[in-house]
Every structure is written in C-alpha cells, then in structure tokens.
Amino acid sequence: MSDPYRGPVCEVARALIGGVVRHGETAGVIVETEAYHDSEPACHAYIGRTPRTLTLFGPPGRAYVYRSYGVHVMLNAVAEPDGIGAAVLIRALEPCDGIELMRARRGREALEELCSGPGKLTQALGIELVHNGGDLSGGPVTISLRAGRSPQIVASRRIGITKAVDLPWRFSVRGSRFVSRGGAGSAAAVSRVAR
DNA sequence: CATGGGATTGACT
DNA sequence: GTCAATCCCATGC
Numbered sequence: 001m002s003d004p005y006r007g008p009v010c011e012v013a014r015a016l017i018g019g020v021v022r023h024g025e026t027a028g029v030i031v032e033t034e035a036y037h038d039s040e041p042a043c044h045a046y047i048g049r050t051p052r053t054l055t056l057f058g059p060p061g062r063a064y065v066y067r068s069y070g071v072h073v074m075l076n077a078v079a080e081p082d083g084i085g086a087a088v089l090i091r092a093l094e095p096c097d098g099i100e101l102m103r104a105r106r107g108r109e110a111l112e113e114l115c116s117g118p119g120k121l122t123q124a125l126g127i128e129l130v131h132n133g134g135d136l137s138g139g140p141v142t143i144s145l146r147a148g149r150s151p152q153i154v155a156s157r158r159i160g161i162t163k164a165v166d167l168p169w170r171f172s173v174r175g176s177r178f179v180s181r182g183g184a185g186s187a188a189a190v191s192r193v194a195r
Numbered sequence: 196c197a198t199g200g201g202a203t204t205g206a207c208t
Numbered sequence: 209g210t211c212a213a214t215c216c217c218a219t220g221c
Binding site: 066070071096101117118120160161162180181 | 200201202203206
Binding site: 006047050051066067068069070071129 | 215
C-alpha cells in the first residue's frame with residue numbers, strides 16, 4: 001500500500017481500474033486504462049529525458065498531463081520507480097460525482113458521453129496542463145485506489161498509436177458502457193489480441 | 196528560428 | 209468512413 005504505483009506499469013494499469021479520479025466536486029470510476037513504458041516506441045519516454053518527458057521519469061504516483069493534437073488534454077499516472085519512464089493513461093471513467101458540472105463543461109447530457117475518452121474526461125473534470133507533475137494522493141487531482149475485488153478486466157490493443165500497436169496493454173472493464181469508442185471489451189477487441 | 200507530428204474528438208460526406 | 213482543428217515540443221538548419 002506504501003507505493004502502489006511503483007510496480008510494473010501493466011500491473012498498475014490493471015490495479016487502477018475501479019479506482020476513483022477526483023478533481024474538485026467532479027469524480028468518476030476508472031473503467032479503461034493503457035500502459036506505456038520507455039522500452040517501447042509508443043511511449044513518449046522512449047526518446048529519453050526531455051523537458052516534456054521529465055515527469056514520466058520522475059517518482060511514481062504523480063500526474064503526467066499533456067496536450068494531444070493541440071486540442072485535448074490527457075491524464076496519466078506515472079508508474080515504476082524513479083528513473084524509469086512509464087505511465088498509465090486514464091482513458092475512460094464512469095461519472096459518479098458532479099455530473100451536472102460535467103454536463104456543463106462537456107456540452108452533453110448523456111452520461112456515456114461525459115468521460116468515455118481520454119480527452120473527454122479531462123474536459124469533464126476540468127483537468128489542465130498545470131496539473132502536470134501533481135501528486136495524485138495529495139491533489140488537486142487525486143486518484144483513490146479500489147478497495148474491494150477487481151471487476152472483470154479485458155486486455156486489448158492500444159488505441160490511436162502508430163508504433164508498437166500489437167502490445168495488449170489496454171485494459172477495460174468487460175461490458176462497461178462507459179469505455180471509449182475503440183470498442184474495448186468488445187468481442188472484436190478480445191479476438192484481435194487472442195489472434 | 197522553421198517545421199512536422201501526434202496516446203483525439205466531433206462534424207460532416 | 210473521412211477530415212480538420214490547433215498547440216506543445218522535439219528536431220534540424
């Protein structure tokens with residue numbers, strides 16, 4: 001319990017499923033994650049330490065937040081010991097608190113459209129680039145880990161990347177309707193990995 | 196200093 | 209299914 005983020009990044013990615021991301025009055029349960037590690041080219045840390053990747057190589061349990069496509073903000077939890085560049089991308093949440101505020105920020109009503117994607121959930125929770133490097137156990141953005149037993153988790157291939165596309169490092173709650181639109185948990189995603 | 200490329204989303208054909 | 213939006217940063221001159 002002392003350092004839940006310190007272990008192998010794929011184990012951390014699984015452990016985070018069922019945890020709760022909270023920012024202010026908004027919060028949601030994690031239903032989808034992806035693992036990234038500096039040993040594989042899809043990871044930002046693959047190129048080594050740069051100003052951008054410094055957070056990734058820092059101590060585990062911090063937030064790595066960056067802008068994607070000039071439009072969207074992505075939230076990650078840094079994993080593995082200090083000196084190793086690894087993180088878990090939070091890809092989807094099941095909204096639980098502050099739903100009206102999420103609706104206002106997202107401009108959408110349907111629960112399934114509030115946090116079902118990495119760019120959507122940061123918008124719904126009001127997470128910004130300034131949160132990069134923040135301690136996830138001490139806020140302002142926090143993640144509390146699941147206490148009980150794990151839900152059924154499906155592994156599949158990661159979404160939206162062009163390198164190391166075959167690694168089954170995406171994890172999602174089987175059957176959840178709150179996962180992102182890559183269709184994680186679908187029979188297609190499962191068989192894609194099995195093949 | 197100029198350029199190119201995204202761990203995406205939503206609107207449109 | 210296709211495509212543009214739009215900004216940070218890594219790289220190269």
